[in-house]
Amino acid sequence: MSSDKSGQAPAATQPLQFHVPKPASRPGEKPDFSHVVIPKAGSVARPPVDVDPKDIRDLAYSIIRVLDREGEAVGPWVPDLSQEDLIRGLRHMMTLRTFDGRMQMAQRQGKTSFYMQHTGEEAVSCAFRIALQPGDMNFPTYRQAGLLIANDYPLVDMMNQIYSNERDPMKGRQLPVMYSSKEHGFFSISGNLATQYVQAVGWAMASAIKNDTRIAAAWIGDGSTAESDFHAALVFASTYKAPVVLNVVNNQWAISTFQGIARGGSGTFAARGLGFGIPALRVDGNDYLAVYAVAQWAVERARRNLGPTLVEYVTYRAGAHSTSDDPSAYRPKHESDDWPLGDPLIRLKQHLIAVGAWSEERHKQAEAEILATVIAAQKEAESFGTLHSGGKPSARDIFEDVYAELPPHLRRQRQQIGV
Amino acid sequence: MSSDKSGQAPAATQPLQFHVPKPASRPGEKPDFSHVVIPKAGSVARPPVDVDPKDIRDLAYSIIRVLDREGEAVGPWVPDLSQEDLIRGLRHMMTLRTFDGRMQMAQRQGKTSFYMQHTGEEAVSCAFRIALQPGDMNFPTYRQAGLLIANDYPLVDMMNQIYSNERDPMKGRQLPVMYSSKEHGFFSISGNLATQYVQAVGWAMASAIKNDTRIAAAWIGDGSTAESDFHAALVFASTYKAPVVLNVVNNQWAISTFQGIARGGSGTFAARGLGFGIPALRVDGNDYLAVYAVAQWAVERARRNLGPTLVEYVTYRAGAHSTSDDPSAYRPKHESDDWPLGDPLIRLKQHLIAVGAWSEERHKQAEAEILATVIAAQKEAESFGTLHSGGKPSARDIFEDVYAELPPHLRRQRQQIGV
Amino acid sequence: MARMTMIEAIRSAMDVSMGRDDDVVVFGEDVGFFGGVFRCTHGLQQKYGVSRCFDAPISEAGIVGTAIGMASYGLKPCVEIQFADYMYPAYDQIVSEAARLRYRSAGDFTCPMVIRMPTGGGIFGGQTHSQSPEALFTHVSGLKTIVPSNPYDAKGLLIAAIEDPDPVIFLEPKRLYNGPFDGHHDRPVTAWSKHELAEVPEGHYTVPLGKAVTRREGSAVTILAYGTMVHVALAAAEDTGIDAEVIDLRTLVPLDLEAIVASVQKTGRCIVLHEATLTSGFGGELAALVQEHCFYHLEAPVMRVTGWDTPYPHAQEWDYFPGPARLGQALRDIMEAR
Amino acid sequence: MARMTMIEAIRSAMDVSMGRDDDVVVFGEDVGFFGGVFRCTHGLQQKYGVSRCFDAPISEAGIVGTAIGMASYGLKPCVEIQFADYMYPAYDQIVSEAARLRYRSAGDFTCPMVIRMPTGGGIFGGQTHSQSPEALFTHVSGLKTIVPSNPYDAKGLLIAAIEDPDPVIFLEPKRLYNGPFDGHHDRPVTAWSKHELAEVPEGHYTVPLGKAVTRREGSAVTILAYGTMVHVALAAAEDTGIDAEVIDLRTLVPLDLEAIVASVQKTGRCIVLHEATLTSGFGGELAALVQEHCFYHLEAPVMRVTGWDTPYPHAQEWDYFPGPARLGQALRDIMEAR
């Protein structure tokens, strides 16, 4: 190896060390969120939507916030939402939380195999949906049922899917919570992480190819940004300036794995957009008003053919990953209480009370109404069956929809099963 | 769809437009490199290797250059290379270019099936190799044979591989130029783009896990950065602070596709590193001194356990993509003459002449010597056979090395072929 | 009617489809301005504009992933993977997404798209330009898999694939692009212009998916083949003088089992031929089906003549390729069986 | 000797291997601090440190890609893919890289590594937590593919796999993790503690790759099975009273063809059983081999009992799963044949 230029870069005498990032605290330790730097509400500037991405790189390292500690909406990002809009938003979030509670319980009762909650993250999908127009298409993960609820998708159809009963729109084929509704701008959820992110970009490209006006929204979790399809999505979105909003829901955890494992040395997930010249914003995901404001900004950019925007929602997965998971094995039990951005429902409720549009009483009343609505839907759904009892999708449904038409080999197989 | 917040973001009346990036010029048009902004040699600062990546984001958008128009080495990046080192470097590059010429011709003569040249990019691999230590490992693409030549790997072995002859170290199995030499820190080339990029990170992680002092270097082309493995490499390198140099050779073209299709809106490929908190430098890839200086900086970072560095080499693929390609179909015929960073051989030669270490005469003499050396190697290699004549690897070699030991089914198959 | 090469026929299929239906879009690596490294899309960008035919980044996952999004929007993408050997980065999108979208959404979303890719050896492409990965698609429910053996079929099948409501994998034996090839690599190259199946109508027509065709009638033994191997089978029948019936499967899934069974029940013997590696190749499925459905008619075990269970070597290409010599030996062996 | 569950046996295999060889490293999604979603790596990080057992980003391509780099360096990575259904993003690295590194570099670089992944249904996992993709590995030369059916084999095979000089795919039937399962889903769950093959030595031992084992001797018909299906086969033999010989293949590639042929030549009948989809499944290969090597001994066509050619449905899981009823019917049918 005579050609190695020796003398110049002397062989290190220090051995290398392997570095594995660690979360700030583990079970038994005090929760510690001191690394989450939280700017004051109202302190981040709001650029025009046609800003040069180069000029707003700092937005990828900050957090856009609207609601302050007192529940007041402050700063340039205060959105144009009426009190009525906000009350409706609060009700969407309350519905989602109530729905989660009931379905979580239904799973424990053996009425279905599996469930995934949204606790603590309700604002993200509920507020985002409001920024869209009819015809726009979401490519969601399993933790954005708020997109359906805020679009008035029937609760009972969601439950029918969860129960895999005879009215299940997915005919028993899909795991619970893997909804699909083209009509409601909600793409079929894939159990495979990140795959739909790049599909959203393709859908948006198609809309541009057809000189349509509809836009797409892609969804992904913090952990899943490590998947390769995230990269493909950013490459294609950047190259073809696709009319798509690229959402990253950073709820701090990916099952047992803290966000530092996916994020590495970049500080934030929004920063990933910078390498592609894609404007990247970080927003307080537990602030309904801020989420809506940023969503609306990004949606407008897409609609005006200005290309993609990457949005990181800073939030916290307050519950378990799914009904198969117990977070007390990997994070401090009450970590969620210490989450510095609070609870999105409580924060919006406080804001509405602060502006005189809501009261503890009306809130209690709304809670009761919503619970009644959810329970009624649940009763109706259960009348069509649950996973292990009552009405069921047919065994015939195993063979349908593999192709548009049943091919001979599937016909033979269906005959074998005698259906 | 009653919940869509209408009124706020009025449906665009303008239809979307599909955007497909285009190169500055196509065949028949005048070459145009006005978009390549070239800073003055010596103008970019040289930070300490333990700099906070945040503080050098601008380096991802500039070009580090050492040799100015007069061939003088200027500025903070002037490396500590002796005239002897530089003459050796020049000879490496001349050898590579001569080698390319002969092998290109051999392919035309039907002595092999395929060949890929390095014309215009010789400085990148030749100078980089010199910054490494024995034991370090490159994970190259097919356009870094300079790593072998600058490490004194025998030319005749390279040719044996290209000819798939009886002395082919790869036993006839690999396409020409798909070399492998562990001894020379040169990982087996994969025909599949980008796959080796993340493997380099894994090798580097292994070195850190074992508290070794060896580092890895990953190689990829501009076009191939679009591949998903590029992302996986950056994620893992960033998270585990792997001791690896992540090289991107931006030679402006990926077969017929100009770099804008892979790069999209980011301006540079180096910028990709920013989203990961990985220090990212751009360097004049046709400037032997600058390449060495930046390589040495990045290698030192890795060696000192400071983690990965991304380096974009700005260069130009002056020849065809491969012997299967004819660039006149997709770019102006003489585009390469207009390439503003010149020819790496000529630039180093001029520098050496400028500092009085070289002359036209010595250059001619070196050319003649090198040609003689390459021809001698070629004669020797051809004495062991070429693809369609003379000595050949055995048909037995088809079945060896699929596994360490020949399993029964391959033994049966080998028997069938009667070898 | 023009004589076309396979490349021209494939190009014509896309041209005709794009002309008839604005929703057909074509993209892939080097596919736009340049027209593809095998020139299959040459001229389409000029004719239909950059929004209908364009260059893609080198990201097979991105190409197929965005195409799925487009298909779910309502377009009919026909994308090119530069070599089948490079489809693996897209495999997740193909298997987990394209193939299952209709099923998992109960028809709410569908994925009408075609993924074209050159396959097979015979051009000294080495291990990464020679693969035949059809078995990796035939195992995946929800996909249809096609391998044409001549220009006429290539065009008709490709148009049918583009018009199909489901994702179709369209495998193009690259050794057939410019001429029929029977495996006699030491003989002069022949051109399509001399072949009757190069008579290709300029306009629209389809060859239905799921239908095999008999290329040579025979009574002694049935050879099941597709793509390049159809020509090898015909050559081996000629070379050996054994009266083989040669069936060109054309579509692997859904398979024309009826045609296969009818032939084997007639001949009583069957050889399966493919270029892909033996173990778990599509030949395993074919042999299994044949013995299941024709057991009582078989006079000898179904034989398989295939590539070896190794990567495709560069220099030893002709030792790897299952050419007429190897098939000829198998034909003689199977006729002697019992 | 302790009774272990399959999870404990797998964990013990890694523990023993890590204890004996510093070059063995273990990583994957949720594998480090938490110990894996199925707890197979529980305690290993605590025992061997974060450099030997650690959490990986959610990037199967990155996990396998870095593991290949580590293996080429000289380590012996044993990585986990959380579910086999999620191996597709890593498929390119497995097929194009791990499987071919030794070959293409003529032994200059090698890739000793193990990729573990849970497979199969039976836990209401739906289409993305139930797949059995073994045929996608058996078709790839350069890979070895293993499916254990019990704790004793799981540990011995996993240690052998880790010590093997080549890449090994280690498929873990997740329905067997906590107890044997014969497909009678309506009967009470049983635990490994009652099963003799749960007797697992604490220390080092290996079960050799490439060797099948007869789980039940019989004279009427041979059932070829692996993983969960071994238990289904035993149950069906019991249920029907048909004297089936049950062969547990354990290793699919390299296959113990000798054991298979010996059994089928004895019984004259053969049923191949697997949970994966039928078309181009590994059963096709097995049926093809059996008819090739035992043709003159066969009294009936080789039958295949498998999952349907559809994705694995959630609610209709037991209509999909090829349980003892479906196998029992096949057993009766094959005994009646001819």
Ligand SMILES: Cc1ncc(C[n+]2csc(CCOP(=O)(O)OP(=O)(O)O)c2C)c(N)n1
């Ligand atoms: C390709 C793939 N790999 C692994 C999994 C298993 N898995 C399901 S959810 C999950 C964690 C995802 O975390 P994140 O993206 O942060 O989303 P969150 O659950 O926090 O909303 C994992 C690893 C999967 N579903 N798909």
Ligand SMILES: Cc1ncc(C[n+]2csc(CCOP(=O)(O)OP(=O)(O)O)c2C)c(N)n1
């Ligand atoms: C996975 C994969 N996809 C496609 C190809 C075909 N291919 C070979 S080289 C090449 C262009 C690569 O361009 P770039 O990365 O810029 O490298 P360069 O040739 O310019 O050095 C392509 C598309 C391949 N080899 N592998």
Ligand SMILES: [Mg+2]
């Ligand atoms: Mg998360």
Ligand SMILES: [Mg+2]
């Ligand atoms: Mg290039």
